[in-house]
Amino acid sequence: MSCLYLFYPCKTQRIPPHRCKGTYQLNIFKMQIPSCIRTLIKVEALILYGLLWICLMTVHFQLNFIPKHYLKQTQELAQEDFEQRRDNRDNDNHDNNATKKVGQVYTGPSSAEVMKWFIHGPKLVQLPLQSRKHPHLVSYDVQKEVCHRGAVHLLIYIQSVPQNTHYRDEIRNTWGGVHNFKEIYVERVFLVAETEDKRIMESLEKERKEHDDIIICHFKDTFKNLSLKAITLLDFVNNRCTQAKYILKVDDDIFVNVYSLVEKFVPLLMKKPKSIVCQCKYNHKLVLDRNSKWYIPPEVLSESDKGILPTFCSGYVVLFTSDLVPMLLDASYTVPLVPVDDVYVFGFLLKKVADVNFIDGSDSFTLNQELGMDEYQNKTKPIQHCVVSVSEKATHETLWENTIDKISPFGREIMNKNLLPYEY
Structure with a gap:
């Protein structure tokens, strides 16, 4: 048995004094709700709570972890690309005293x-x-x-x-x-x-x-x-x-x-x-x-x-x-x-x-x-x-x-x- 409570002024209702705790008090309408429905409501509430928690954690992860990882990865890729282009230019513009070709180690003075x-x-x-x-x-x-x-x-x-x-x-x-x-x-x-x-x-x-x-x-x-x-x-x-x-x-x-x-x-x-x-x-x-x-x-x-x-x-x-x-x-x-x-x-x-x-x-x-x-x-x-x-x-x-x-x-x-x- 479940009860649905609605607010009504205490003074206008025949409610025992110990049930009236303020200006308003709950009036009770007794309604029959099957136990399977009550269980379903509880499961849905848990599912909604879980989905809300997952959403909040996802937003937190996106704001705090993904940008840093992406920025670091982008910088590393950009650095590798720059070094590769610089090495290619060096190979094109080398002089006779200090050459550095692909696959060769620099042999000039340290x-x-x-x-x-x-x-x-x-x-x-x-x-x-x-x-x-x-x-x-x-x-x-x-x-x-x-x-x-x-x-x-x-x-x-x-x-x-x-x-x-x-x-x-x-x-x-x-x-x-x-x-x-x-x-x-x-x-x-x-x-x-x-x-x-x-x-x-x-x-x-x-x-x-x-x-x-x-x-x-x-x-x-x-x-x-x-x-x-x-x-x-x-x-x-x-x-x-x-x-x-x-x-x-x-x-x-x-x-x-x-x-x-x-x-x-x-x-x-x-x-x-x-x-x-x-x-x-x-x-x-x-x-x-x-x-x-x-x-x-x-x-x-x-x-x-x-x-x-x-x-x-x-x-x-x-x-x-x-x-x-x-x-x-x-x-x-x-x-x-x-x-x-x-x-x-x-x-x-x-x-x-x-x-x-x-x-x-x-x-x-x-x-x-x-x-x-x-x-x-x-x-x-x-x-x-x-x-x-x-x-x-x-x-x-x-x-x-x-x-x-x-x-x-x-x-x-x-x-x-x-x-x-x-x-x-």
Whole structure:
């Protein structure tokens, strides 16, 4: 026997007081419900409860477990596909010195062997502090953190101007990053002089404090003062960065494929002290036009030179051993200052150093922007030039992306895969 209860007010019904517990009470209508129906209702209720529980668990699983598994699987497949495409490009763009074909193992120098190029490389013998004052050196400000974080295998010195903040940021985030190599320790410093624009100088000072990689020289930033910047760099390395092994001097509008540069030239530099890699200039005549920015006073040459400049390096990129630094700095005390910095430092000063080993890198350096852009962005062409000029189309960032995309097996061996700013 089952009962169906309906609500009615207690006061209007003849219900015993003990059954009335509030304003409303149940009135009973006795109804006959077979036991089989009651059992069926209970079974249906259990089935509905079970279905509801299954639905809730399914939604929970879909929200919490399936997305993570699917994302992980998608990332793994994407990584495998990318590595396969990269290996295929490497096979198409390999060079004679480091090849990696399908089914073959890379046989070039390991990262440990490459480190020996730096460990057993040149050693800087510091020039003692001179009792006399340098005739050209001007004071400068530098953050104490620069070159104070351990060994310096490669010091990248970028010549910049105060307003070129965008170039400096691009270099920091691309080829000039200090963590681009697996084991090679890189230090980076920008040399910038002063400008009369107070807003730019305030921005430059803020940038210097933020990145700890700017040397501010206390003279006006002009083309004729580039030689003063060069003397500043020589003094800085001799007194504050003596642990440097190799020094790369670059203008801020020049891109450097650092992996290719190390592969091509560091083995040559470490074999002989006082070595320098650059685009060598031979038998250049003295420019006598006073209105030209290349003008050099004729009295700096002797009669025996017959108006011909000494062999010098084109200054947009130069890689040299650090043992040359104290020798160049010592020569700068006596050699008259010449306003054209590449002729002054890598010509007149270098002429005072005996047994310099010149390595001509002309075949690997180019200022042809169209050539550089086409070489790096064309997937079917191998990279021949490790130094190219940047432009609006071929920026530091785009050229760096292309470098990673077309990196050689040697580059992959020495690169830091965890800290590069781009995914690959």
